[in-house]
Amino acid sequence: MRNSLQAIALGSGIVLKSKLRTKRGRAKLNELPLSPVLSQQRAGWVEMIEEVEKRIALVEEELEKTAVEDERVRLLRTHPGVGLLTGLALVHTLSPVSRFANSRKVTAYVGLEPRESSSGERKRMGRISKAGSRVLRFLLVEAGIKATREDAELKKLYYRVMHRREQARAKVAVARHLLVHAFIMLRDEIDYAEFKVRGAEMRSAARTVHRLNMPDHLIERPASA
Numbered sequence: 001m002r003n004s005l006q007a008i009a010l011g012s013g014i015v016l017k018s019k020l021r022t023k024r025g026r027a028k029l030n031e032l033p034l035s036p037v038l039s040q041q042r043a044g045w046v047e048m049i050e051e052v053e054k055r056i057a058l059v060e061e062e063l064e065k066t067a068v069e070d071e072r073v074r075l076l077r078t079h080p081g082v083g084l085l086t087g088l089a090l091v092h093t094l095s096p097v098s099r100f101a102n103s104r105k106v107t108a109y110v111g112l113e114p115r116e117s118s119s120g121e122r123k124r125m126g127r128i129s130k131a132g133s134r135v136l137r138f139l140l141v142e143a144g145i146k147a148t149r150e151d152a153e154l155k156k157l158y159y160r161v162m163h164r165r166e167q168a169r170a171k172v173a174v175a176r177h178l179l180v181h182a183f184i185m186l187r188d189e190i191d192y193a194e195f196k197v198r199g200a201e202m203r204s205a206a207r208t209v210h211r212l213n214m215p216d217h218l219i220e221r222p223a224s225a
Contacts, residue, residue: 011038014028030042063085067084070088075189081143083143085139086140090179091186097183107179110133111131111134112128113176147178154178
């Protein structure tokens with residue numbers, strides 16, 4: 001319906017895009033001088049959109065009540081990018097998370113695990129399997145893009161993959177990592193703040209172990225100028 005209104009606006013030489021979702025954008029749309037036929041179409045599409053938005057608001061209100069009563073959803077929503085729908089979808093798709101032995105099992109279950117295509121001694125990771133919930137994959141991709149605005153590690157991952165490959169693969173890579181984050185948070189019953197603390201502690205421990213395993217003459221050698 002919005003696409004149809006965008007087409008009407010473009011026909012009059014105006015680009016609205018996301019502005020069409022705002023009252024100001026719709027007011028601008030309604031001010032366009034159109035033929036009687038296009039005016040009728042415009043009024044019909046706007047009326048239908050407003051009706052659908054009312055129904056969406058009612059559904060979201062009911063879902064919000066469900067989410068507030070679920071501690072698992074509350075914990076997930078502390079993660080940047082994870083909102084009402086993504087939190088509910090994660091909980092109701094993955095629970096009980098105890099059935100997954102590790103994060104790789106989870107990504108495979110949701111269909112975000114890359115397929116391996118091998119020929120001889122060469123191993124190559126292909127496209128994701130798309131074996132699981134299509135809805136959850138869509139929500140994770142959308143949530144992942146929002147998460148990169150606040151999560152430094154996901155942002156770094158996004159630009160690294162996009163630089164090496166393409167934007168679509170970068171979005172999938174972020175969605176997969178966001179899924180792993182959610183799995184760990186659900187499994188350990190922790191919020192995002194605790195998840196970040198544990199991650200920092202694990203990285204610090206890993207660096208310490210690596211340093212202790214190095215020969216003494218390398219540890220004590222001064223850095224070169």
